[in-house]
Amino acid sequence: MSATRVEPRDLRRPLPIGSVGNLTPGWWGMVMLIATEAAVFAYLFFSFYYLQSMADNVWPPSGKPPLPYALGTTGALFISVFTVWFASNGIRRGIKWRIWVGLPLTGLIGIAYVLLQLVDWSVEPFAFNAGAYSSLYYTITGFHLVHTIVGVLMIVALLLWTALGHITSERCNSVRVVALYWYFLVVVWIGIMTTFYVLPYVTPR
Amino acid sequence: MAEVPTYRTPEVITPTREFLDKMEEMWSDPPGIIGWLSTVDHKKIGRRYLVTAFLFLFVGGLEALIMRLQLAQPNEHMVGPHLYNQLFSMHGTTMIFLYALPILSGFSNFIWPLILGTRDMAFPRLNMFTYWTFLLAGAFMYIGFPTGQGTDVGWFNYVPLAGSAYNPGPGVDIFALGMIFLGISTTAGAINFIATMFRTRAPGMSISRVPIMIWGTLTANVGILFAVPAVSLDFFLLWLDRRFGTDFFNVSGGGHPLLWQHLFWIFGHPWVYAIVLPAMSIVSQCLPVHCRRPLVANSAVILATILTMVLGFGVWVHHMFATGLPVIAMGFFSAASFIIVIPSAVSVFAWVATIWTGRPVFTTAFKFFAAEIVLFVIGGVSGFMTAAVPLDWQLTDTYFVVAHIHYVLIGINVFPVIGGIYHWFPKFAGKMLNEKLGWWNFWLMFIGFNVGFFPMHISGLLGMPRRVYTYPAGLGWGDLNLVTTIGAFIFALGVLVFLVNVVMTLLRGKQAPANPWDADTLEWTTSSPPPHYNFGVIPHVGSLHPLWEDRLEQSDGRTVLHEGLKLDEEHEIPGTTILDAEADVILKMPGKSFAPLIMALLISGVFIGMLLEWWWISGAAMCAMFPALLYWFWPSAEVGRSPRESRA
Numbered sequence: 134m135s136a137t138r139v140e141p142r143d144l145r146r147p148l149p150i151g152s153v154g155n156l157t158p159g160w161w162g163m164v165m166l167i168a169t170e171a172a173v174f175a176y177l178f179f180s181f182y183y184l185q186s187m188a189d190n191v192w193p194p195s196g197k198p199p200l201p202y203a204l205g206t207t208g209a210l211f212i213s214v215f216t217v218w219f220a221s222n223g224i225r226r227g228i229k230w231r232i233w234v235g236l237p238l239t240g241l242i243g244i245a246y247v248l249l250q251l252v253d254w255s256v257e258p259f260a261f262n263a264g265a266y267s268s269l270y271y272t273i274t275g276f277h278l279v280h281t282i283v284g285v286l287m288i289v290a291l292l293l294w295t296a297l298g299h300i301t302s303e304r305c306n307s308v309r310v311v312a313l314y315w316y317f318l319v320v321v322w323i324g325i326m327t328t329f330y331v332l333p334y335v336t337p338r
Numbered sequence: 339m340a341e342v343p344t345y346r347t348p349e350v351i352t353p354t355r356e357f358l359d360k361m362e363e364m365w366s367d368p369p370g371i372i373g374w375l376s377t378v379d380h381k382k383i384g385r386r387y388l389v390t391a392f393l394f395l396f397v398g399g400l401e402a403l404i405m406r407l408q409l410a411q412p413n414e415h416m417v418g419p420h421l422y423n424q425l426f427s428m429h430g431t432t433m434i435f436l437y438a439l440p441i442l443s444g445f446s447n448f449i450w451p452l453i454l455g456t457r458d459m460a461f462p463r464l465n466m467f468t469y470w471t472f473l474l475a476g477a478f479m480y481i482g483f484p485t486g487q488g489t490d491v492g493w494f495n496y497v498p499l500a501g502s503a504y505n506p507g508p509g510v511d512i513f514a515l516g517m518i519f520l521g522i523s524t525t526a527g528a529i530n531f532i533a534t535m536f537r538t539r540a541p542g543m544s545i546s547r548v549p550i551m552i553w554g555t556l557t558a559n560v561g562i563l564f565a566v567p568a569v570s571l572d573f574f575l576l577w578l579d580r581r582f583g584t585d586f587f588n589v590s591g592g593g594h595p596l597l598w599q600h601l602f603w604i605f606g607h608p609w610v611y612a613i614v615l616p617a618m619s620i621v622s623q624c625l626p627v628h629c630r631r632p633l634v635a636n637s638a639v640i641l642a643t644i645l646t647m648v649l650g651f652g653v654w655v656h657h658m659f660a661t662g663l664p665v666i667a668m669g670f671f672s673a674a675s676f677i678i679v680i681p682s683a684v685s686v687f688a689w690v691a692t693i694w695t696g697r698p699v700f701t702t703a704f705k706f707f708a709a710e711i712v713l714f715v716i717g718g719v720s721g722f723m724t725a726a727v728p729l730d731w732q733l734t735d736t737y738f739v740v741a742h743i744h745y746v747l748i749g750i751n752v753f754p755v756i757g758g759i760y761h762w763f764p765k766f767a768g769k770m771l772n773e774k775l776g777w778w779n780f781w782l783m784f785i786g787f788n789v790g791f792f793p794m795h796i797s798g799l800l801g802m803p804r805r806v807y808t809y810p811a812g813l814g815w816g817d818l819n820l821v822t823t824i825g826a827f828i829f830a831l832g833v834l835v836f837l838v839n840v841v842m843t844l845l846r847g848k849q850a851p852a853n854p855w856d857a858d859t860l861e862w863t864t865s866s867p868p869p870h871y872n873f874g875v876i877p878h879v880g881s882l883h884p885l886w887e888d889r890l891e892q893s894d895g896r897t898v899l900h901e902g903l904k905l906d907e908e909h910e911i912p913g914t915t916i917l918d919a920e921a922d923v924i925l926k927m928p929g930k931s932f933a934p935l936i937m938a939l940l941i942s943g944v945f946i947g948m949l950l951e952w953w954w955i956s957g958a959a960m961c962a963m964f965p966a967l968l969y970w971f972w973p974s975a976e977v978g979r980s981p982r983e984s985r986a
Contacts, residue, residue, distance in 0.1 A: 144921060148347070148923055149344060150344060151924070152977075158461060165533070169564070170567075173567040176604070183597055184586070184592065262585065264591045268578070290967075301981050304979060307971075
């Protein structure tokens with residue numbers, strides 16, 4: 134019977150101190166931030182499809198959107214999944230140089246994405262306030278743009294901390310957490326790409 | 339630049355006086371304004387939440403009393419329609435957003451670490467940040483009202499009335515931006531509670547030994563994580579429509595006003611559960627203590643709580659039955675709304691059975707909890723009635739709905755909250771609230787509430803619409819409204835007695851012992867009020883009722899309090915696994931910090947800039963957030979995120 138009783142002495146064992154290993158508080162925080170941000174995008178998509186289902190005219194009202202820039206941004210973001218993974222996987226295995234390759238590349242791709250998206254905006258034939266479709270288009274891509282800028286800033290912070298020696302193979306959770314955020318950005322982009330650029334080309338009028 | 343060790347085997351000790359003195363010194367804040375502004379102590383944050391939310395309750399209550407004076411008789415002209423519209427709008431937003439959830443956050447912030455057997459929340463600085471943002475967002479939402487520019491389209495703010503065509507003034511903009519602002523606070527708080535539950539329980543508090551109060555709040559906060567984005571987005575889109583001429587809700591531009599209602603109620607109905615489930619879990623936690631037995635069907639109540647929240651995401655259209663939706667949609671949402679009665683009834687039966695089979699002690703706290711059951715049943719039945727579409731068509735936007743919402747929100751939120759304060763006041767302030775005044779407090783509130791709000795059902799059935807500033811004589815509503823007004827003032831008198839009781843007790847109440855109610859959970863093992871460090875050594879939990887183990891003999895598990903892990907190198911707590919709660923890490927908790935206040939002020943700057951359309955203020959505040967967050971998240975050894983001792 135007494136086997137189920139725990140003596141406090143049994144608790145003695147070596148424990149990691151602070152953010153070591155998996156499932157740190159920061160990881161939990163990021164997972165929940167992503168969950169709530171994912172909900173924001175889910176409600177944005179809900180708004181899009183709801184208004185589309187209620188629309189009298191054909192969506193998109195101004196014809197099929199131009200593809201080249203969107204294909205460019207999609208390709209860039211897909212590559213960045215690999216670069217950010219390369220950095221985060223590398224530091225966990227103690228290969229520090231992979232941070233110095235993976236993170237700057239990811240950051241540059243992020244910046245390139247932001248610039249391409251801005252160019253894409255400038256060639257769109259409609260303005261922000263020219264009807265429900267364009268309002269949704271700019272709001273949804275704009276939300277994603279802002280999230281990407283935040284992601285790039287996170288990478289800048291990581292590079293700074295790596296340079297100052299705060300990130301080691303044992304204490305590298307911040308890299309994992311940022312990588313997680315970056316994957317989320319790409320997943321959301323898949324939804325945006327599908328909604329705005331793929332579906333108009335594949336659905337029959 | 340010494341290297342920080344990566345592993346340590348903590349000693350198991352029985353704390354001595356010197357050890358506890360050292361811990362008290364380590365966990366307390368510096369005196370004066372510096373300590374006040376930079377503290378991250380969950381107990382201080384919890385108390386601030388409680389006090390601030392009560393201030394909002396009093397403000398919202400005064401607004402209600404003015405409305406009741408106005409409506410006491412037909413054709414009164416104490417306030418005009420413009421002011422009346424602002425009064426009911428500010429009353430609703432204040433009570434629903436600035437009182438009902440923050441008061442529960444106050445309880446949870448204070449009680450959670452104590453009941454979980456630990457020393458702080460998972461994210462102490464985020465915790466302080468949620469309070470500052472709540473306070474600043476609340477102040478932001480009130481900036482228009484004193485100058486007659488408060489929002490005046492009701493708390494659910496329907497378009498097109500809330501659009502710029504019908505409402506060009508700043509009131510709706512203040513409300514919209516304030517709600518987005520407040521949403522940041524609420525979401526950050528939810529993240530903190532969930533991480534706390536999953537990561538920082540005392541060793542041994544496996545998932546089956548988690549007190550029920552935690553479950554209610556946890557469920558609500560998971561709901562918040564997915565519900566609040568809907569309303570923040572809704573208000574953001576409205577703000578874009580109003581300020582930039584977008585067309586989300588404008589029919590002429592291809593938008594749709596019902597999009598507003600969908601997004602609002604996708605948030606709104608789960609929100610109802612967010613502000614009642616934690617309060618119901620306060621009842622489930624405390625009522626059994628005053629009945630001298632464990633809660634009946636503890637597991638069933640937990641599962642019912644979770645099921646209520648899940649179903650709560652699928653009933654939002656019952657707020658929109660009168661908008662001309664397809665019949666099949668209404669049938670589905672009507673059925674879902676009926677089904678939700680089942681898990682709600684589980685809690686009611688469990689409470690009744692707990693009283694029935696227990697030996698109730700008729701304390702003030704008990705009275706408030708027992709009254710909650712009665713009011714919940716009345717409010718539940720009136721909700722159940724309006725789940726039927728034809729009846730809803732008859733009753734929508736009448737005083738029947740006003741009666742329903744007040745039975746639900748005052749019955750299931752205010753009554754448990756006041757009861758909970760009587761119950762936990764020894765922990766909050768180290769004193770016992772006066773039971774004699776408590777008797778007056780309870781009966782005035784209970785009688786006043788029912789005299790005030792029950793007649794509203796009848797005036798609603800007689801066809802009195804809500805949100806009218808006056809009504810003609812001869813419709814038969816005058817006497818009912820007079821009774822309602824009298825009841826409202828009796829209720830307010832009861833709240834006043836509560837306030838007097840709190841002030842008198844703080845001034846000269848008698849010192850509370852550690853466990854005055856002979857309760858079962860870990861917060862009662864600490865002194866009243868608890869020391870800054872909560873627990874000298876971290877307890878090892880052996881059952882669901884740590885302090886009742888010997889008399890219940892439900893299991894062999896025994897909680898160990900007198901000796902435990904020695905975690906005394908700066909702010910340390912054990913991190914434990916999700917299911918079994920085995921210690922698997924020593925978490926380094928951050929101490930005092932100005933980062934939360936700085937971030938909250940910067941966010942205020944963003945919203946003030948957006949409101950005034952001074953974009954450079956918003957831009958500058960956003961740019962300043964990067965260094966502020968860099969400072970916040972700096973990987974110092976103090977928080978266990980850097981291998982080196984150097985400080986930023």
